[in-house]
Amino acid sequence: MIKIPTGIEGMDMMLKGGLLPGRNILLSGPAGSGKSTIAMQFVYNGAQHYGEPSLYVTLEESKEKLIEDMGKFGFDLKKASAMGKFHIVGGPMAKVTHFMQKVDADVLNLIGEIEEIVKSEGIKRVVIDSINLLTMLMKTEREKREALAALANMLSSLGCTTILTSETEEGTMKLSRYGVEEFIVDGVVVLYLVRQGSRFVPGIVVRKMRGSNHDKEIRVYKITDKGVVVYPTETMFGKI
Numbered sequence: 001m002i003k004i005p006t007g008i009e010g011m012d013m014m015l016k017g018g019l020l021p022g023r024n025i026l027l028s029g030p031a032g033s034g035k036s037t038i039a040m041q042f043v044y045n046g047a048q049h050y051g052e053p054s055l056y057v058t059l060e061e062s063k064e065k066l067i068e069d070m071g072k073f074g075f076d077l078k079k080a081s082a083m084g085k086f087h088i089v090g091g092p093m094a095k096v097t098h099f100m101q102k103v104d105a106d107v108l109n110l111i112g113e114i115e116e117i118v119k120s121e122g123i124k125r126v127v128i129d130s131i132n133l134l135t136m137l138m139k140t141e142r143e144k145r146e147a148l149a150a151l152a153n154m155l156s157s158l159g160c161t162t163i164l165t166s167e168t169e170e171g172t173m174k175l176s177r178y179g180v181e182e183f184i185v186d187g188v189v190v191l192y193l194v195r196q197g198s199r200f201v202p203g204i205v206v207r208k209m210r211g212s213n214h215d216k217e218i219r220v221y222k223i224t225d226k227g228v229v230v231y232p233t234e235t236m237f238g239k240i
């Protein structure tokens with residue numbers, strides 16, 4: 001089966017080639033662990049190196065700030081957008097947080113808007129960064145599951161390979177914020193910041209990947225001035 005490479009070499013080795021086409025994964029981790037950077041590399045590489053129309057939906061960070069921050073890693077998002085295969089949108093959810101309205105209809109509107117862009121631009125790779133607000137807006141666990149499933153199923157049915165990001169609480173071993181997200185998605189990749197002496201060492205692990213073999217070890221990664229680099233042969237705690 002042909003896989004969809006993320007373009008992050010070490011991560012693709014952990015994923016035995018990449019993600020399964022049309023499937024979605026949750027990328028979770030604590031604040032500042034590199035979720036947005038990894039997610040951006042997936043869609044940016046998709047558009048620039050693999051010729052796949054790609055979409056990045058930023059729901060928490062403004063589009064302008066994201067473009068500026070990612071520019072520091074050498075990702076020229078304006079140029080990529082101008083070339084036509086890379087699309088970046090700031091969702092209406094930003095407005096929702098601003099006014100602290102809790103309107104379920106906004107979540108459904110957002111899903112509808114994403115669907116329209118995916119169809120009109122023939123999008124193949126999608127990032128939703130992040131799903132925290134979306135799940136927070138839904139009151140009950142059942143509604144959270146249903147909203148996420150509606151988003152994930154819509155993207156899968158349109159053939160999109162998707163990364164959904166989710167911020168986890170510091171120091172937790174939980175895979176997601178609400179504990180429902182990991183059951184909806186096809187795969188889960190978790191980022192950890194593990195304290196070793198006076199520093200935090202970043203670790204990445206593929207916790208679940210339906211229908212695909214993958215590395216089971218926690219590997220070391222680094223955020224560099226060119227983006228995230230994963231070291232697929234270095235284990236977090238040495239040899240076991």
Ligand SMILES: Nc1ncnc2c1ncn2[C@@H]1O[C@H](COP(=O)(O)OP(=O)(O)OP(=O)(O)O)[C@@H](O)[C@H]1O
Pocket residue numbers: 029030031032033034035036037038072167223224225226
């Ligand atoms: N040039 C750089 N070199 C090394 N590290 C950097 C560089 N630029 C940013 N960083 C690191 O990257 C982190 C931000 O990464 P990113 O925004 O991808 O994380 P995130 O998990 O999405 O964060 P958040 O929870 O805020 O959404 C910064 O906190 C910083 O530690």
Ligand SMILES: [Mg+2]
Pocket residue numbers: 035036037129
């Ligand atoms: Mg982020």
